[in-house]
Amino acid sequence: MVELKNLLKEYGDKPVVEDVSLNIQKGKITSFIGPNGAGKSTLVSMIARLIARDEGEVYIDGMEISRCKSNDLAKKIAILKQSNFINIRLRVKELVSFGRFPYSKGRLTKEDWKFVDDAIAYMGLEDMQDKYLHELSGGQKQRAYIAMVLAQDTEYIILDEPLNNLDMKHSVQIMKTLRKLVNDMGKTIVIVIHDINFASCYSDYIVALKDGKLVKEGTTDEIIEPSVLKEVYGMDFNIENIDGNKICVYFS
Amino acid sequence: MGYKTKISVLTGLSAILILVFLFTDISGNWSYILSRRITKLAAIILTGAAIAFSTVVFQTITNNRILTPSILGLDSLYMLIQTFLIFAFGSMKLTMLNQNMNFLLSVGLMIAFAGLLYKLLFKGEQQNIYFLLLIGLVIGTLFESLSTFMQVLLDPNEFMVVQDRMFASFNNVNDELLIISSIGLAAITLYALKFLKYLDVLSLGRDQAVNLGVNYDYVIKRLLIIIAVMVSVSTALVGPITFLGLLVANVAHEFMRTYRHHYLILGAVLISFVALIGGQLLVERVFTFSTTLSVIVNFVGGVYFIYLLLKESKKW
Numbered sequence: 322m323v324e325l326k327n328l329l330k331e332y333g334d335k336p337v338v339e340d341v342s343l344n345i346q347k348g349k350i351t352s353f354i355g356p357n358g359a360g361k362s363t364l365v366s367m368i369a370r371l372i373a374r375d376e377g378e379v380y381i382d383g384m385e386i387s388r389c390k391s392n393d394l395a396k397k398i399a400i401l402k403q404s405n406f407i408n409i410r411l412r413v414k415e416l417v418s419f420g421r422f423p424y425s426k427g428r429l430t431k432e433d434w435k436f437v438d439d440a441i442a443y444m445g446l447e448d449m450q451d452k453y454l455h456e457l458s459g460g461q462k463q464r465a466y467i468a469m470v471l472a473q474d475t476e477y478i479i480l481d482e483p484l485n486n487l488d489m490k491h492s493v494q495i496m497k498t499l500r501k502l503v504n505d506m507g508k509t510i511v512i513v514i515h516d517i518n519f520a521s522c523y524s525d526y527i528v529a530l531k532d533g534k535l536v537k538e539g540t541t542d543e544i545i546e547p548s549v550l551k552e553v554y555g556m557d558f559n560i561e562n563i564d565g566n567k568i569c570v571y572f573s
Numbered sequence: 574m575g576y577k578t579k580i581s582v583l584t585g586l587s588a589i590l591i592l593v594f595l596f597t598d599i600s601g602n603w604s605y606i607l608s609r610r611i612t613k614l615a616a617i618i619l620t621g622a623a624i625a626f627s628t629v630v631f632q633t634i635t636n637n638r639i640l641t642p643s644i645l646g647l648d649s650l651y652m653l654i655q656t657f658l659i660f661a662f663g664s665m666k667l668t669m670l671n672q673n674m675n676f677l678l679s680v681g682l683m684i685a686f687a688g689l690l691y692k693l694l695f696k697g698e699q700q701n702i703y704f705l706l707l708i709g710l711v712i713g714t715l716f717e718s719l720s721t722f723m724q725v726l727l728d729p730n731e732f733m734v735v736q737d738r739m740f741a742s743f744n745n746v747n748d749e750l751l752i753i754s755s756i757g758l759a760a761i762t763l764y765a766l767k768f769l770k771y772l773d774v775l776s777l778g779r780d781q782a783v784n785l786g787v788n789y790d791y792v793i794k795r796l797l798i799i800i801a802v803m804v805s806v807s808t809a810l811v812g813p814i815t816f817l818g819l820l821v822a823n824v825a826h827e828f829m830r831t832y833r834h835h836y837l838i839l840g841a842v843l844i845s846f847v848a849l850i851g852g853q854l855l856v857e858r859v860f861t862f863s864t865t866l867s868v869i870v871n872f873v874g875g876v877y878f879i880y881l882l883l884k885e886s887k888k889w
Contacts, residue, residue: 371779391786392786395785399784402780405781407776407778409777410832415832473784
């Protein structure tokens, strides 16, 4: 379980994340939603120690992260940010093999390569594993990055807007894969997501943020409610039940 | 060509150039000429390797292929020190002044400057490496302006001495300094070995490196210190030499075509041997000292780099 206690992050005098405390359940998909500037990315970056926090504590399985070795954390929690600009020439397989760095420090053993091959197979990248990253489409690239995170073999996976710039087909593909990871391998996945309907269809828990503060957290059913969403986004939502999923209509 | 073949080719080429440099065109006193040439060669190998290494590492840290450590302002500081010494004491006194003193003074000031720069930067929490580069650039420009100011006030004869020091030269390296430098560079290289395994991951950028368990700030600070020491020692030994880095690092990237730093660094070091020894041969034997090494290296290397880029662009 990941526990956040009174997290605070300020840029200058302006708090971007203020007094956020919550628990993230093991073996579930938890989505972070909220309007732009709500502090979602900052919050998940603090959980994964990419950004230093000003106050508060983050416990992963009972251990405060600042008291853990960075390398040990890398075996427990992995994060994939929304923009991954890499300016070196890398093949897909080479990128995925970087996921083994916490274990092998760059000298991969047979076992490490097995993890790499498994991750590539899991993301369906076998036939393009020798291609260069810059030759891939956006969806393929995103799958390659997720494969790298899988090769890292962590219990917790944080994905910051994994559907950014993807079309519907690829978005569904990725979300289904994440669901499968949770169901088959018992991973705990945290995603920052903008598409409220994807959040509704695929997550177990939802955390709603606004202006750096926690508005409400709960099961998907509790959050996908017109009153809650109106408070978060400041607009009206029409919520329909289609095939057992709550779908929000907000286009007009 | 595999990476190992490429490395062998470069090693072979360097070996041939070394032999040509040492054993051809000898007339007169064998042992004297040879010992002079060995000193020169040692200086070339030492500084070439240090500059190649530090530039490749610097570009990896900054994730930028057009930067070199010269942006930290270290060679501008070196020029300022040299200009000031001549300005204040005159070239006659300076030649009297122990060369070792000058060397130690330059190295000491350059490392102290880099240390101060890093200290200022790493005090704050949100450390941004580009902020460091910006400050280095601004202070470097200040140093250059101060040097120019003193240079225009100098007596023309004195200025000739300053001008002499503006260009890297392997022609009057002194044995004692060479030994001091080798010890210094060997020690810092030994220290650097510990951090080599992080370089591949660092080239993915900060976020990925942290995610993969690299203690980012710690490693970056150490690498920057290593770079500062290497550049300072090389510059104090032979003069401003960072020009070599940009070319060597980029040619190494284009030639080796890999992200793996042990090949990349080895390639860059060997390429810098080829460039420096080849350039020195041209300067000495073809142009008989009518031009400087930096001109030759940049001209030949630049042409080769453009060729690599053109060849690459055809593939698209």
